[in-house]
Amino acid sequence: MSKQLEEIFNFTDTSEACIKCGKCIPVCTIHQVNPDETTSPRGFIDLLGAYQQGHLELDKNAKDIFESCFLCTNCVDVCPNSLATDMVIEEVRADIADKFGIAWFKRAFFFLLRHRKIMDLMMKLGFMFKTCALSVDEKGRGLRARFSLPMVKKGRLLPSMAKTSFLNSHPEEIPAPVQEKKNPRVAIFIGCLANYNYTDIGESLVKILAKLNIDVFIPKKQLCCGAPAYFTGDVNSVEFMTKKNIEYFEGFMDECDAMLIPEATCSAMVKHDWQVFFENHDMPEWKERAQKVAEKIHMATAWLYNNTDLVKLLEEKGKKFDDVVTYHDPCHARKVQGIWQEPRNLLAQNYPMQEMSDPNRCCGFGGVTMQTEKFHLAEAAGKPKAAMIKDTNAKYVSAECSACRVQLSEAMNNADVETIFKNPLELIAEALKD
Template identity: 70%
Template sequence: MEKRELFNFTETSDACIKCGKCIPVCTIHNVNADEVTSPRGFIDLLGAYQRGQLELDYNAKAIFESCFLCTNCTDVCPKALPTDMVIEQVRADLADKYGIAWFKRVFFYLLRHRTTMDILFKLGYVFQTCGFKIKDQINSMEPRFSLPIIKKDRLLPSMGKTSFLNSYPENIPHGGKRRVAIFIGCLANYNYTEIGKGLLEILEALNIDAFIPKKQLCCGAPAYFTGDFATVDHNAKKNIVYFESFIDEVEAIIIPEATCSAMIKIDYEHFFHDQPEWLERAKKLKSKIFMATEWLEQKTELGALLASKGRSDLSVTYHDPCHARKMQGVYKEPRALVGQNYTITEMSDPNACCGFGGVTMQTENFHFAQAAGKPKAAMIAKTGAQVVTAECSACRMQINNSMNEAKLDVVFKNPIELIAEALKQ
């Protein structure tokens, strides 16, 4: 892949007025209170780097890899400075200079090659009890040993027997005159397979035909947040070409994952800022990309159908994924649908980042993820809810671990799962 043109860091740095509104909401600054690990600190350092006043040494590498990319800062910045975007860009320079850890390179290779991933996950399902203690009550497991990408005593999602994409035919008619495509996301495809099953049940209840594009690749978000732009370039272009082949035959591509939706709908534009042809092609797809609850609430009669069903005794609290509320403005829709059949008890700050933060945060910087997860678990506990829900499997993985560390007996389910269950009442 050719060297990419990075954003103008100095322009962003010069525009920062140092007001400090970003600091109280910054996820990393709240767990590592240092000026350099604050949005205005990141921006200042990036400006110095572009002016040739800062060497990308290991200290700078550690600083730029400590950001959770939660976008809290851009949400409150009076000038809407794209702190997350410039950090994503400089991580590509870091990857070029220092390389990417071997276990990340293996992971990103698998994200490019679906068939190889399918084989490994099938083997993983067969042998997972050898290396993990299964905790069925929350669809998770604990490692019996530690590796760079697997920390002992942490909770990880268990593996499904068969991936979602391999469990169903490509075309599933539901007798309707409408048709949508499903982009499932990697965690929902291999681990939390009940999400896809629930989405198909909802579409069946609405008489909407489902198209499951079997050649879809990972959206590229894990690689993008790590600086592996070659993998992003490969996957994004493959997906765009593939989507173009069927986009006129479906009303929408619905995605039950906030991060995947944000990556395809928003970050593909950011990534292709210096590739005009691909930028335009990404933009043309944008109008048909929706989070699943967003499309179901806005474009169907699902709300009325749910209102005709009984109410559950379960109390639910909703966590707003950073890539849903802040990046896509999606937060009312899942609440409107889930609230038809469940009592929603809001936590004190549903918009607070859960602390997932991407591959690097979940491996080398896992101590930061743990620290950021503690207040979220405490908020959930105070609600007294039996279920926590969010339309993001990355949040699910992180929050499940945080609740496990806090010894909370609370179940996590995607809103799609809760809605599918309500339709059966």
């Protein structure tokens, strides 16, 4: 174990604090698809304690075990001692990356996330030449891989690519339609998938804010929040992106009432995990700066519900639809940020809602490693969720998370479920359309 990690964490104390009550077992995503005590939360904790004591070698078998966690935080949510199993696994993955390295295709991906202009160019080229490697899915949910690649297998459903990214489609300043003495002003942090693939999310948010007569600021130099690298153990990439973003945000945050993020994972990373990362890596000054930035960070639906007249607007001017909507709770929204009722309350103004049997069950996205080297586990986790969605007979399944969208779209396609995935902002904007 690295000296820095050993100084910060005492995995033995965490292991001894686990009372082995088993409450974490039924809710654990990996245990649901691979019922083995070794890959259960208390199994992870015991192994981490043994690792710190020198009784467990960090070999390929241990690497496989620690990379099998979906980091869904279900165990933390139900643990009577609130043991942060997800956090210690995130940190031990840094040791795994140090010892075994990071696969070249992941390193290339994280490099692109660190350099926005190069990523813009690569995505533009990808759009132009996508038919060489991809075909349009017959159900219109995205693209299919024509052959296997390092990050995807043949036939895998991938999100569509936009001709122009969201950030490059708008000026930095979008004034409200009616300029009053002091209009509210919000910034948008868009997230990578919403920027390059699901651009209707950002477009919908801009339209909703216009209806509320709110000035919009789109910071063009924003980088990835760092979540993909964080969950993989790439400490250097996380540190680079978080510090660059914080320095950039500090330059304009005081001039904004809020920064809205229409993505659960990005929002949780910026609002919560940045501070955890800096604390765990002994950077108190940066933790304090991240904490200051976090004061104005909000998931989009939560801020819109709590700080605007959007509900009233939807009641008075929104179109009413007969199309049933079921809502899936992203792990990083409900469990990490406590956000679950706000998007439902907004959607319920204009759409009939039908809850699935377990809206809080993880969809099984799980991060870059789970979506590449361990995709068979992600597929297994997605099947029961697709079945739940089908049972609702809903036209739309909604979640404020594009990672969930990628995972559930694949799961629904494989299970022949006709339900369409929409971010709640897309559905709300449709209700407000003139």
